[in-house]
Amino acid sequence: MINKSIFREYDIRGIYPYELNENTAYIIGKSYGSYIQEKLGENIATVGMDNRYSSPDLHENLIKGLTETGCNVIDLGLVTTPMYFYACIKTNTHGIMITASHNPKDDNGFKFCFDNLGNARGKQVYDFRDYTLLENFKTGKGKVINYDIRPSYIELYKEDIKLGRKKLKVVVDCGNGTTSIIAKDIYSLFPMDLVMLFDDSDSSFPNHHPDPAVEENLTKLKEKVLEEKADVGIAFDGDGDRVGVIDNEGKYVSVDKLMAIFVIDLVNKVSKKEFLYDVKCSKALEDVITSLHAKPILCRTGASYTRAKINEDNIPFGGEYSGHLVFKDRMPGFDSGIYAGLRLLEILSSVKEPLSDILKMLPKYYNSPEIKIKTTDEKKFKIIEEVAEYAKEKGYENITIDGNKIVFPDSSWALIRASNTGPNLTLRFEALTKERLDALQKEFIDLVNNLL
Numbered sequence: 001m002i003n004k005s006i007f008r009e010y011d012i013r014g015i016y017p018y019e020l021n022e023n024t025a026y027i028i029g030k031s032y033g034s035y036i037q038e039k040l041g042e043n044i045a046t047v048g049m050d051n052r053y054s055s056p057d058l059h060e061n062l063i064k065g066l067t068e069t070g071c072n073v074i075d076l077g078l079v080t081t082p083m084y085f086y087a088c089i090k091t092n093t094h095g096i097m098i099t100a101s102h103n104p105k106d107d108n109g110f111k112f113c114f115d116n117l118g119n120a121r122g123k124q125v126y127d128f129r130d131y132t133l134l135e136n137f138k139t140g141k142g143k144v145i146n147y148d149i150r151p152s153y154i155e156l157y158k159e160d161i162k163l164g165r166k167k168l169k170v171v172v173d174c175g176n177g178t179t180s181i182i183a184k185d186i187y188s189l190f191p192m193d194l195v196m197l198f199d200d201s202d203s204s205f206p207n208h209h210p211d212p213a214v215e216e217n218l219t220k221l222k223e224k225v226l227e228e229k230a231d232v233g234i235a236f237d238g239d240g241d242r243v244g245v246i247d248n249e250g251k252y253v254s255v256d257k258l259m260a261i262f263v264i265d266l267v268n269k270v271s272k273k274e275f276l277y278d279v280k281c282s283k284a285l286e287d288v289i290t291s292l293h294a295k296p297i298l299c300r301t302g303a304s305y306t307r308a309k310i311n312e313d314n315i316p317f318g319g320e321y322s323g324h325l326v327f328k329d330r331m332p333g334f335d336s337g338i339y340a341g342l343r344l345l346e347i348l349s350s351v352k353e354p355l356s357d358i359l360k361m362l363p364k365y366y367n368s369p370e371i372k373i374k375t376t377d378e379k380k381f382k383i384i385e386e387v388a389e390y391a392k393e394k395g396y397e398n399i400t401i402d403g404n405k406i407v408f409p410d411s412s413w414a415l416i417r418a419s420n421t422g423p424n425l426t427l428r429f430e431a432l433t434k435e436r437l438d439a440l441q442k443e444f445i446d447l448v449n450n451l452l
Contacts, residue, residue, distance in 0.1 A: 002027050005377065006109070007129035009420035010121045010304035013100055013109030016054040020108065025058040025098075028110055029065020031132040032096060033142070037071060040114065043142070046095030048076035048084035050178040050239045053203040054108045055098050062096060062110075063144060070140020074147045080178045080240030081111065082336035086156065087149040088113065089332050099178075102211035102237040103421070105204055117311045118334070121304035150182065157186050160330055161342045164350030169193040169230040171246075172341070173221040175210035176202040177238040183338055192345065195228050197221060210237050212244020212337075213322045215252040215369065226250040231348060232355055234341035241303065242323030243337035245344065247355040255323050256281035258344065260288040260362050262325070265347050266317055267292045270329050276310055276318025278302075279402045280370065280428050283411055284363040300402035302420055303335055321370075321428075365411075366437045367430035372419070373448060380418040380425050383451045387416050390447060406444075412436050414444045 002024055006014040012028065014020040036042045045066055049055040055078075066073050074095070076087050084097040094114055100107035111119050112128075120128065170192050174180040180201040187194050197220065198207045208217045212235040225233040225246050233246030245253040256277065263275050263285070273294035277285050278301045289296040297315065299306050303324035310318045310326045311333045319325035325340040326333055348355060375383065384403050391398040391406050399405040403417025403426075412431035419426050425448060431437040 002132060004129065004133070007125055010119055010125060010302050011109055011111045012125075013103065013107060013421060015106055016058075016108045020058075022057050022061040025061040025110075026065040027132065027135070028096070029062040030069055030137040031065075031128070031135075032112060033066040033069030033071030034136075034138040035128060035131055036094060036114070037069065037138055040094070042094065043070060044072040044074065044093050046074040046076065046084065046088050046091060046093045046147075047098070048079040048081075048087065048095075049098040050081070050100075051078060051180070051201045051203050052100065052105065052108050052238075058098050058108060062098065067142035067144065068140070069138040070142050072142045073144045075144050076147055076149055078178070078181060079149060080182065080336075080338075082241055082334055082338070083149050083153050083182070085241075085334035085336075086153050086332075087147065089334070090149070090152060091147070097239070099239040101239050102209075102213070102242065104209070118307035119304040121302065121308060153182070154186060154189070157339065157342065158189050161190060161346060163190050163192070163346055166349045166351075167191055167193065168232065168345060168349050169195070169228060170345065171195045171197055171221060171224045171228060171230045171233040172199070173197040173218070173224075173233065173235040174199040175212075175217070175235060175238070176200060176205050176207060177210040177236060177240065179236040179240040179338060183236065186338055187342070190342070190345070195224065195230065197224055205238070212237055212242060213255070213370070218244055218246055218252060221246050222250040222252070232344065234337075234344070236337035236341075237323065240337050241335045243325060243340040244323055245341075247359060249356045251356070253355070253359065254282070255319065255321050255325070256285045257359055257362055259317075259319055259325065260285050261347065261358060262317055262343065263289055263292065263294070266329060267294055270316040272314065272316055274313075274315050276306060276315050278306060278320035279399070279405045279415055279417070280321035280426075282365055282367055282430055283413070284365050287363045298399070298401065301417065307333065307335060365430050365432060366434050368428055368437065368441060371427040371445070373425045373427065373452070375423055375425055375452060377423045379452075380423065383425060383448060384416065384418050386451050387444075387447065410436065412440055414440050416444060416448060
């Protein structure tokens, strides 16, 4: 028996051991091994795991299930999700990463892929769910090959990154997540004054929750940047595929502003002048892209979707508000917080201005952080439909590629979408004035609360 609700829009995720456990991992292994043999004609899968306390047991049972179908396994052991991505690219295989990313410490899950564009998403996940529930699995006896991706992964960074002449002081916060096993080794390759923070691997996450998209999780990083008089602070999530940044004044840098800085740096270095961003991002990013005579591409939220679109259309750079950034100008198109941080250091080490001054050059909007409102997985989609009806009745322009992004002629917007990772609604607002922002928030938060 397996809990259907753990299959989400772009991964499998749940609370251990209640929603998923060793038996779940075993069934997922049997299903994935059977599926790739039957549907893809492949008989080898790459497997990695993050540093959560439940990951080793899930890892053991996942591999057991895979090999019992006759599927061979390339076992990476403990790795970040980007290390797993790179191993799949290097070995030309698909596979499964055991991780719950930035979720609470008692959660775990599986990111998996069936193509070279990125993680499974949408219909791919739900087709795999339905296949799994049938439990019509193959039998056989596969082999396990241990593969240390670490040397190749470090070499990838060593060959790619070239810092400028200005030596920076950098604070790196691993949040006790899986980047603790490799971040210091990679950043130490380059000329900088490096200060490491919370880089002991500890799945209890004792210092702060490993989600750099939430500003309050970076309070200690802010304090350390100011204490050290550092040029920048860089943080990663639990499995290492997302980045968060603190500037030299100890202020949080939203990822859409960070993306704007990357676009400005990249636009004259790439032939295809197109840049992708998700519906949560500020209009400031769109303004920067269009001012540079480049093409802005709006995409639904979800790293699986953004990465797939970037790889499918060969877009040189893109990402999403939560901190997933994908560079395809020099890298093979996967999201890595460690790499994104180093690309920022390339820029900062080559200009005179501190990060705080660069940020002041960007267009100014007033915006809210992400606002999460608890509901149920069933009700959240009904509310999205009702908000769409409200927008239609009001005559508002509504972009519906991902929930409702209601845009107004004065450049303000309201976003109400269903979270793909939990029973929440996610809201965000932006306007040119604080007064307009407050009015937007009141209108749509009141609307959602009345629909709950």
